[in-house]
Amino acid sequence: MKILFRIILLFWGIMITSGALHAQKKYVIRKNGIGMTGGFTNYLGELNTDASLKSHTSLYGSAFYRHRLYHKTYLRTEGMIGMLRADNRSIDSYENEITGAFRTRLLEVTLKAEYEFLDISKLRVTPYLLAGVGAYILFDYESTMGNKETKNKLGTVIPVGGGVKYKINNRFKIFAEGNIRLLTKNIDNLKGFLVNSNPNTYFTVGAGLIYEMKMLNELW
Numbered sequence: 001m002k003i004l005f006r007i008i009l010l011f012w013g014i015m016i017t018s019g020a021l022h023a024q025k026k027y028v029i030r031k032n033g034i035g036m037t038g039g040f041t042n043y044l045g046e047l048n049t050d051a052s053l054k055s056h057t058s059l060y061g062s063a064f065y066r067h068r069l070y071h072k073t074y075l076r077t078e079g080m081i082g083m084l085r086a087d088n089r090s091i092d093s094y095e096n097e098i099t100g101a102f103r104t105r106l107l108e109v110t111l112k113a114e115y116e117f118l119d120i121s122k123l124r125v126t127p128y129l130l131a132g133v134g135a136y137i138l139f140d141y142e143s144t145m146g147n148k149e150t151k152n153k154l155g156t157v158i159p160v161g162g163g164v165k166y167k168i169n170n171r172f173k174i175f176a177e178g179n180i181r182l183l184t185k186n187i188d189n190l191k192g193f194l195v196n197s198n199p200n201t202y203f204t205v206g207a208g209l210i211y212e213m214k215m216l217n218e219l220w
Contacts, residue, residue, distance in 0.1 A: 030068070030171075030212030037062045037078075037177075039206020041106070043086045045188050046098050046200065051088035058083035060106075060204055072116040076130070080108040084202055086188060089144075102143040102188050106202075110134030110159050120167050129162045130179060138187070145189040155185040161203075165210075173210040179203060 041060045048056040060082025066074045087101035112132030120126045138153040163177025180203040187200050 032068070032213045033066050033074075033210050034213060035064050035066065035208055035210040037064070037080075037206045037208030039204060041082045041084055041202055041204050043084050043187065044201050044203065045086065046190060047086035047088050047100055047102065047188050049088055049097060051086065051090065055088065056086040058085055060206065062206075062208075066114065066210075072119065074114040074116075076112045076114050076132075078110050078112065080106075080110070080204075082106050082108075082204070084138075084187065098190065100144045100188070100190070102141070102145070104138040104141040104187075106136055106138060108134055108136040108157070110157070112159060116165065120165065120173075124167050125164065127162065127164050128175075128177075130177065131160050132158070134159055134181075136181075136184075141189075143189040145191060148189050152186050152189075156183065157181040158183050171212050173212070174207070175210065176207045178205045 038061045039059070041058045042053075043056045060080055062078050062080035064076050064078035066076040068074050083104065084106050085101075085103040088097075089099045089101055110132055111134065112130045114128055114130050116126045116128045118126035134157050136155055136157060138148070141148050141153060159179045159181050161177055161179030163175050165173055165175040167173050181201050184201045187202065190200075
């Protein structure tokens, strides 16, 4: 009996100690983080009419740095490289439909505010919103509409989007998000009256990883 009693006491001692150690591993909200994203770009405009999704979808990759401003609010600086394209020159196109194709590489830099709806220091998952400003440049441009003016290869954008974030542990988070760009210039190279009647833009859908770098009581 004495041996059994000692075993029970030892067992409870181990459980209490383990619980105390686990309680000390409290989640700490980090101040700075870096991350990467990858996924799909998609053109929206006249040249995706009656065309397959594949014909106006490409790939992109990005890297970013984010800084915590206040509890659930972050500032995110991001650089992205990808491709935009569209081609609706199919035999199934209607006779009165505008047809054509273009392909271009894209370099984009943005500054976004990121707001998390839920307290991820207490929960595993939170939805979030993104909004900001940025600029893009198109290069290696090819189009069935002819050459594109240099001034239309540069533009400013307002990225707006959101997603869902999941906390793996104290350092790593994964997320999935989508962003649409507002106020783009003429991307598909349709000219003349078509420019004014053809609002075209692009959006991205992807997934990524965040690595939290610093704690709140560190200077940098």
